[in-house]
Amino acid sequence: GGMDDDEHADGSDELEPVPSEVLVDEDRDDMLEEMSLEQREEALQRSRWNVFMFLGIAVILFGFALFPMPFSADYQSSLGGAQATKDVGLIWGMPIPGDDITDVPVRVDITIDQPPPTHSELVAFMIQTADCTDSAALSDGQLAAEDGSPDHGFATTMGRVDAGSEEEFRFRIDPGQYCLIVKFRDIDGLNADQSGTGTIEIDGRVWPNQAIAGLFGLVTIVLAALSFVGAQRHGNEVRAMKQPKEASVESTVLAAAGPAGPPAAGPSGPPSAGPSGPPAAAEKPDAADAPAVLQEDEDGTAWLDAGNGYVHRRMPDGAFDQTIFVHNPDGEGFVPHEG
Numbered sequence: 001g002g003m004d005d006d007e008h009a010d011g012s013d014e015l016e017p018v019p020s021e022v023l024v025d026e027d028r029d030d031m032l033e034e035m036s037l038e039q040r041e042e043a044l045q046r047s048r049w050n051v052f053m054f055l056g057i058a059v060i061l062f063g064f065a066l067f068p069m070p071f072s073a074d075y076q077s078s079l080g081g082a083q084a085t086k087d088v089g090l091i092w093g094m095p096i097p098g099d100d101i102t103d104v105p106v107r108v109d110i111t112i113d114q115p116p117p118t119h120s121e122l123v124a125f126m127i128q129t130a131d132c133t134d135s136a137a138l139s140d141g142q143l144a145a146e147d148g149s150p151d152h153g154f155a156t157t158m159g160r161v162d163a164g165s166e167e168e169f170r171f172r173i174d175p176g177q178y179c180l181i182v183k184f185r186d187i188d189g190l191n192a193d194q195s196g197t198g199t200i201e202i203d204g205r206v207w208p209n210q211a212i213a214g215l216f217g218l219v220t221i222v223l224a225a226l227s228f229v230g231a232q233r234h235g236n237e238v239r240a241m242k243q244p245k246e247a248s249v250e251s252t253v254l255a256a257a258g259p260a261g262p263p264a265a266g267p268s269g270p271p272s273a274g275p276s277g278p279p280a281a282a283e284k285p286d287a288a289d290a291p292a293v294l295q296e297d298e299d300g301t302a303w304l305d306a307g308n309g310y311v312h313r314r315m316p317d318g319a320f321d322q323t324i325f326v327h328n329p330d331g332e333g334f335v336p337h338e339g
Helices: 004-017 025-066 135-146 210-242 251-262 261-290
Strands: 067-074 085-092 104-114 119-130 155-158 165-174 178-184 200-207 293-296 301-308 309-313 325-327 334-335
Touching: 025 210, 025 301, 067 085, 067 178, 085 104, 085 200, 104 210, 119 135, 119 165, 135 155, 135 178, 135 210, 155 165, 178 200
Parallel strands: none
Antiparallel strands: 067 200, 085 178, 104 165, 104 200, 119 155, 119 178, 293 301, 301 309, 309 325, 325 334
């Protein structure tokens, strides 16, 4: 990214002033290795932090997903017979209609202290309506729910219940505003507790965050896993770099450049190019000052121009003759200079 490039640029600037004589190849390789090792260790640290961060977020999200919103409902006498009518309110979630994984789970636990004597079943409805006092909407909703409408929920004990027993009803519903209705029915499907003799306790729980928090929780688990893999990779490379005996510096640097691509290669470019610039420049004048070869014999002896008319003789083995020569005034070749 942009920041990395800046860091690398700074790094190469810092390397510029090092005198070229000091920076022999080994030193340069060591510096390269240290730089990329430092960056590797930073990346390793970052990856490790990311693992913990994503796992932490996942824990929070799964906490939300698994944490229910509780509610309770009162069973009480009313005109058409005793029943519980509870405005559960807005149940939020992912608004995808129909039966699917995004439906919100609702659980209703009913403790039966005393059922009415003539009942044939205990039933519960989750009716989707904005107004729990709208009796027409509630009765229509109950009929639709029993017909299996996906907009409402219906559950029944399918038979009589005993005093002291507990019933658990589970619904999976789309998000919306709901009323919970719990009542006893007789064999004709009418309210079986006209006189209000029954006593029950109703506790409900809704998991509105299950689908959405669960989904994001899974995403963060995947991110944590990817960070973990990255941390392993960086860790291996850091270890490899700390054992240069086993791997040559070149191969280590190449390995470092490999997976990370350009960033690792970046710093290795300028620093090595930088220092090698000046020495090359310094050599050029030397080359210009080097004496010109006037003549080369077949045996490899070379005659070099020493300036001011003087000539040096370089033997085939590269050693110089201690005698100084001059051009032969009488013809070709060179003769010893007689001081």
